[in-house]
Amino acid sequence: MAKANMTPTRNVMPTQDPLVRAHNFNEVALGYSEEVAIDEANRCLNCKTMPCVDGCPVKIHIPEFISKIKEGDFEGAYQIINKSSSLPAVCGRVCPQETQCESKCVRGIKGESVGIGRLERFVADWHNTFCTEEPVRPESNGHRVAIVGSGPSGLTCAGDLAKKGYEVTVFEALHTAGGVLVYGIPEFRLPKAIVAKEVDTLKKLGVKVETNVVIGKTLTIDELFDMGFEAVFVGSGAGLPNFMGIPGEALSGVYSANEFLTRSNLMKAYKDNPDTPIMKGGKVAVVGGGNVAMDAARTALRLGAEKVYIVYRRSMEELPARREEVEHAEEEGIDFQLLCNPVEILGYRNPEDPRDPKNGFVTGMTCVKMELGEPDEKGRRRPVVIPGSEFTLDVDTMVMSIGTSPNPLIKSTTQGLEVNRWGGIVVNEDGLTSRDAVYAGGDAVTGAATVISAMGAGKTAAKAIDEALSK
Amino acid sequence: MYKILEKKVLNPTVVQLQIEAPFVASKARPGQFIILRVDEDGERIPLTVAGVNKQTGAVKIIFQIVGSTTEKLSHKNEGDYIQDFVGPLGVATHLDGLKKVCIVGGGVGCAIAMPIAEALHEMGAEVTSIIGFRNKDLLILEDEFKACSDTLRVMTDDGSYGEHGNVTVPLKEMLDKGEKFDMIITIGPLIMMKFVVATAKPFGVPCTVSMNPIMIDGTGMCGGCRLTLNVDGKKVTKFACVDGPDFNGYEVDFDEAMSRGRMYFGYERHKHEETCNLFKKEVQ
Numbered sequence: 151m152a153k154a155n156m157t158p159t160r161n162v163m164p165t166q167d168p169l170v171r172a173h174n175f176n177e178v179a180l181g182y183s184e185e186v187a188i189d190e191a192n193r194c195l196n197c198k199t200m201p202c203v204d205g206c207p208v209k210i211h212i213p214e215f216i217s218k219i220k221e222g223d224f225e226g227a228y229q230i231i232n233k234s235s236s237l238p239a240v241c242g243r244v245c246p247q248e249t250q251c252e253s254k255c256v257r258g259i260k261g262e263s264v265g266i267g268r269l270e271r272f273v274a275d276w277h278n279t280f281c282t283e284e285p286v287r288p289e290s291n292g293h294r295v296a297i298v299g300s301g302p303s304g305l306t307c308a309g310d311l312a313k314k315g316y317e318v319t320v321f322e323a324l325h326t327a328g329g330v331l332v333y334g335i336p337e338f339r340l341p342k343a344i345v346a347k348e349v350d351t352l353k354k355l356g357v358k359v360e361t362n363v364v365i366g367k368t369l370t371i372d373e374l375f376d377m378g379f380e381a382v383f384v385g386s387g388a389g390l391p392n393f394m395g396i397p398g399e400a401l402s403g404v405y406s407a408n409e410f411l412t413r414s415n416l417m418k419a420y421k422d423n424p425d426t427p428i429m430k431g432g433k434v435a436v437v438g439g440g441n442v443a444m445d446a447a448r449t450a451l452r453l454g455a456e457k458v459y460i461v462y463r464r465s466m467e468e469l470p471a472r473r474e475e476v477e478h479a480e481e482e483g484i485d486f487q488l489l490c491n492p493v494e495i496l497g498y499r500n501p502e503d504p505r506d507p508k509n510g511f512v513t514g515m516t517c518v519k520m521e522l523g524e525p526d527e528k529g530r531r532r533p534v535v536i537p538g539s540e541f542t543l544d545v546d547t548m549v550m551s552i553g554t555s556p557n558p559l560i561k562s563t564t565q566g567l568e569v570n571r572w573g574g575i576v577v578n579e580d581g582l583t584s585r586d587a588v589y590a591g592g593d594a595v596t597g598a599a600t601v602i603s604a605m606g607a608g609k610t611a612a613k614a615i616d617e618a619l620s621k
Numbered sequence: 622m623y624k625i626l627e628k629k630v631l632n633p634t635v636v637q638l639q640i641e642a643p644f645v646a647s648k649a650r651p652g653q654f655i656i657l658r659v660d661e662d663g664e665r666i667p668l669t670v671a672g673v674n675k676q677t678g679a680v681k682i683i684f685q686i687v688g689s690t691t692e693k694l695s696h697k698n699e700g701d702y703i704q705d706f707v708g709p710l711g712v713a714t715h716l717d718g719l720k721k722v723c724i725v726g727g728g729v730g731c732a733i734a735m736p737i738a739e740a741l742h743e744m745g746a747e748v749t750s751i752i753g754f755r756n757k758d759l760l761i762l763e764d765e766f767k768a769c770s771d772t773l774r775v776m777t778d779d780g781s782y783g784e785h786g787n788v789t790v791p792l793k794e795m796l797d798k799g800e801k802f803d804m805i806i807t808i809g810p811l812i813m814m815k816f817v818v819a820t821a822k823p824f825g826v827p828c829t830v831s832m833n834p835i836m837i838d839g840t841g842m843c844g845g846c847r848l849t850l851n852v853d854g855k856k857v858t859k860f861a862c863v864d865g866p867d868f869n870g871y872e873v874d875f876d877e878a879m880s881r882g883r884m885y886f887g888y889e890r891h892k893h894e895e896t897c898n899l900f901k902k903e904v905q
Contacts, residue, residue, distance in 0.1 A: 323707065323838070323840045324838060324840075325658060325665075325704070325705040325707075333838075333842075361705070362705050362706065362707040363644070363707070364707060364708070364710065364840055367648070367708065367709060367710055367840075368644050368645065368648065368707070368708065368709070369644065387842075389841050389842065390841050390842070390844055390860055390863070391843070391844040393844075393847075393858060395858075399858075400847070400848075400849055400874075400877045400880075400881060401880075402880060402881060402883070402884035403884075405845075406843060406844035406845075408842055408843045408844055409837060409843040409844055409845040412837050412838060412842070412843050413837065417664065417665070417837065418662055421662075424662070425662060425663050425664040425689060425690060426664045426665070426837070427885045427888040427889070507883075507886070507887055509880065510880035510881070510883065510884075511884075557840070557841045557842065557863075558841065558863055559840065559841060559863060
């Protein structure tokens with residue numbers, strides 16, 4: 151075996167030039183080559199204690215797959231990841247590895263941690279490009295399980311159960327499977343062909359995917375049991391977008407991040423002359439500092455905006471988005487208005503002519519400057535308004551990206567399903583809800599969180615469902 | 622894919638389709654809606670269910686050609702398929718306990734009002750229907766309303782059929798005469814519903830309106846269909862897809878809803894004015 155590569159820094163991820171990519175929807179990060187992947191893999195010390203595995207919500211055997219890369223056995227590496235994760239090509243792209251596996255990496259103490267996420271992505275892409283072997287459908291064990299929602303938690307739960315021989319049907323409300331992976335995360339960060347490929351792999355394992363079925367409306371959870379399903383996993387995702395409650399939020403040109411991204415991603419409004427319209431160009435302000443806000447801002451830029459602002463009420467240090475996303479956004483020219491909070495959205499109104507087509511559209515936004523005060527109960531320093539600091543930001547589109555509240559559809563049609571005071575479904579450590587044989591996980595339980603934590607929840611529930619049904 | 626079982630052209634701009642969707646047919650109740658896409662890459666549009674046949678699994682929709690998607694849909698024929706059809710969505714109209722109701726429908730809104738009138742009639746309630754159209758050519762569903770209404774008033778804006786005037790005229794006349802309705806249910810253009818509510822207000826009759834804002838997912842995810850209610854002097858944001866489409870007419874901010882409804886008007890017109898003269902006319 152090659153000697154460990156003791157370079158303190160990791161191999162750089164090649165990316166599209168920022169000035170070029172700001173005008174296209176192609177993927178930003180281009181991925182490692184085989185040589186670079188092996189070089190990066192050789193930075194792994196193969197620690198006996200495997201701290202990185204502890205940091206992974208789905209417990210991928212990280213040193214083991216990296217060892218296979220060192221040997222040049224990329225398919226072998228894929229098979230190891232595949233034992234723990236149903237969506238490696240997705241996770242390699244969107245997981246916040248820097249706060250999970252990579253944050254525990256020993257190499258990170260005196261330099262940069264091993265690029266685990268980049269290696270995972272490399273392995274998954276290699277498999278998807280070169281492996282022609284079809285996944286083998288396991289023999290059915292006769293048990294039927296229904297999955298509500300085809301986002302990361304649902305797909306993971308479905309995949310794990312299908313591999314064990316369960317007959318799994320996934321019900322999706324929208325017209326395409328993938329949940330947030332298709333309506334939320336943009337093409338330039340996660341190409342939709344990759345999601346489609348992962349869904350296809352599950353179908354080959356025998357998973358049935360029924361689109362256009364809204365559980366809670368088209369069918370209820372009780373009806374699923376009547377249809378012969380023995381367990382149900384609810385991974386219906388986060389729900390309705392939050393707004394700030396400031397004047398002007400109903401003006402034309404004010405979007406929630408969910409709406410803005412859904413129009414662009416799921417409905418393909420980024421294409422030329424699309425059926426689904428979206429406001430393109432002009433000056434855009436995105437309010438919020440999470441990954442979704444970064445996605446919305448960078449989407450607006452690619453749709454042709456001349457200026458895009460991120461408006462966030464705390465400082466860069468508290469900004470919750472992944473560093474990499476923030477860096478990419480800055481490189482592309484997104485203007486970060488930090489310690490800044492909108493208090494009113496201004497609209498056009500022509501008192502002379504009520505039929506003026508510009509009436510009701512956004513013309514700007516009044517903001518106040520903030521400073522950081524005492525830490526709150528979570529330890530984050532509370533932003534406080536600086537008196538007399540009002541100023542106007544000249545914008546014509548606004549995207550509110552300040553979180554979501556749980557969707558009421560399932561709770562309102564499922565008797566005995568307990569929810570907490572925020573509307574999130576209450577579960578025990580196995581993902582079991584207050585209803586017999588009904589499990590839940592992902593954003594429907596936790597509120598907005600990451601793809602990988604949702605996958606972890608799907609995995610936990612799959613294990614519990616298997617234990618309950620194989621008794 | 623969802624099969625078109627039957628097609629009927631009701632007037633030059635309004636088409637009725639029966640779509641095969643057994644799950645939706647078995648569940649849908651008056652006031653609920655569906656979302657459809659005509660083809661791959663098509664737009665998602667909400668349409669209120671105009672009736673169901675549980676035996677055949679057919680769901681009836683009636684729509685006016687107002688833009689590119691409805692135009693495309695109008696070119697589909699019996700035996701053709703549409704890409705997506707999902708529902709039933711939204712909360713059904715609350716009809717329990719109603720004994721004497723006035724239904725006020727305008728234009729293609731009458732298609733949504735009709736199943737509500739039918740349901741009330743079957744419940745044994747006394748149904749007064751007022752239906753209004755721009756002119757005689759745009760009249761739809763007169764016979765259907767006749768069959769389920771104790772009193773029917775047909776209005777046209779230009780007097781080319783029925784009585785001359787808009788729907789608020791007979792409504793005010795009846796209320797003035799002392800008619801006591803448990804509820805007025807009104808469905809049609811926003812401006813019409815706004816004036817129906819204004820007409821009913823001095824008489825204190827409860828008034829339900831059916832809102833039909835721009836939607837995308839229709840399942841409580843995107844927030845595009847939000848509208849503002851004034852509840853006891855407080856502004857409350859509601860979502861038509863999961864909280865509606867029916868709301869208390871006295872609480873709805875109609876001016877805001879009308880303004881939001883015009884958001885993509887320029888886009889639609891620009892995109893299609895060369896292909897179809899219909900879009901130059903105003904939507905009724």
